[in-house]
């Protein structure tokens with residue numbers, strides 16, 4: 001990941017652009033830096049082979065003329081297909097500086113690399129069918145496809161598609177700052193590799209952040225199991241999921257993990273299983289985080305155990321069955337932080353329980369339920385994000401599709417509980433857990449099981465020390 005980790009909406013990007021202009025830059029100058037930065041990537045892919053740049057009417061099209069000109073100046077072979085005449089002053093200026101060939105949309109261009117500069121963040125309505133067909137035809141007529149800023153046809157702020165069908169790109173070169181579409185599906189699934197061109201955009205207060213590799217510390221020289229964090233795992237009828245979450249919590253650095261269950265059974269020798277009455281057991285002031293949900297069950301007993309776990313006022317992670325059982329009553333007197341890790345189905349259950357309307361983008365929905373419940377929400381799935389009640393938002397991007405196997409959610413909850421028990425601030429704990437989980441998946445061989453994923457967490461942790 002590049003240095004800048006902020007993710008900007010179209011409106012925030014406009015504000016950032018105005019700030020740069022107020023400091024003496026111009027749209028033309030920014031376009032030049034952005035276009036030449038993108039051209040470096042196009043050049044790396046194309047070398048001297050033919051590049052076809054599809055240019056639209058706005059400043060994304062303007063970037064395209066800068067890219068084509070930069071490739072030509074290096075001795076490369078670039079042509080422009082002008083789907084529309086340039087409409088903005090900066091795009092017209094870039095067109096005037098471009099000295100190469102401009103083809104009409106009706107000409108069937110072929111070559112090595114197709115560069116999509118039809119629309120960027122200014123796409124306001126669905127693609128016209130002839131534009132969709134033009135992109136598909138050019139994508140098919142080239143070996144490599146590069147999207148500039150975002151692929152044409154995606155909505156920057158939501159990651160939704162404004163087209164019936166869009167091709168996949170090998171590479172997307174983001175300009176100035178990340179956009180939500182780079183992290184949210186379905187758009188994020190079309191982007192291929194991602195690179196960001198720095199054009200000097202300053203940090204914007206309250207901007208969303210990309211979840212990047214955290215910087216973690218080894219245990220202190222005088223550390224012991226309690227200073228590293230005691231995680232209490234409140235389980236119920238199905239200890240398997242609880243053992244999985246507990247294993248992940250150990251592997252993510254917790255010093256001690258205790259499973260509380262009314263059911264006796266076999267657990268690995270490095271885990272402690274306690275059948276003590278839950279209320280009393282949770283009075284142990286050394287417990288730094290409680291995880292409730294994996295293997296909890298959904299019966300009356302499970303409901304009662306959830307209520308007791310949350311009444312204990314220990315920083316908590318809630319997952320799985322606990323998310324389906326949770327009601328506003330559980331939270332009415334609660335003050336200690338809670339991190340909830342719902343997948344789409346569990347998010348819907350939360351939205352129903354807390355009467356929160358399920359509308360808007362994935363980010364908007366997560367923020368809304370975070371505000372309604374006061375919990376930090378890890379909205380997990382192929383494109384996980386973390387939302388806090390105070391409006392903080394962090395996006396992880398698209399993770400390994402091999403994570404789509406039973407038990408990986410239990411592993412995530414265990415890792416986050418471990419970070420929380422370690423004393424991290426809750427929002428940071430959630431982001432660190434999400435990163436470690438995705439990295440462990442990336443490092444694991446294909447078709448891993450949840451247990452193998454949990455055992456790969458230390459390797460991910462090692463990359464952060």
Ligand SMILES: NC(=O)C1=CN([C@@H]2O[C@H](COP(=O)(O)OP(=O)(O)OC[C@H]3O[C@@H](n4cnc5c(N)ncnc54)[C@H](OP(=O)(O)O)[C@@H]3O)[C@@H](O)[C@H]2O)[C@@H](O)CC1
Pocket residue numbers: 013014016017030031034056057058059060061062063087088118119120121122123124125126127128148149150175176199
């Ligand atoms: N911000 C920065 O700092 C920098 C930004 N830069 C670049 O600027 C890009 C944003 O530029 P942009 O705002 O001009 O928007 P862009 O996407 O080119 O297109 C807008 C045009 O398309 C039209 N249009 C929309 N939908 C349509 C449809 N379905 N079918 C047909 N037409 C449609 C729309 O028409 P309108 O809606 O106005 O009627 C308008 O004419 C950004 O992605 C980045 O590449 C860089 O240069 C570096 C500095």
Ligand SMILES: [K+]
Pocket residue numbers: 060116117118119120147148149150151152
């Ligand atoms: K584009």
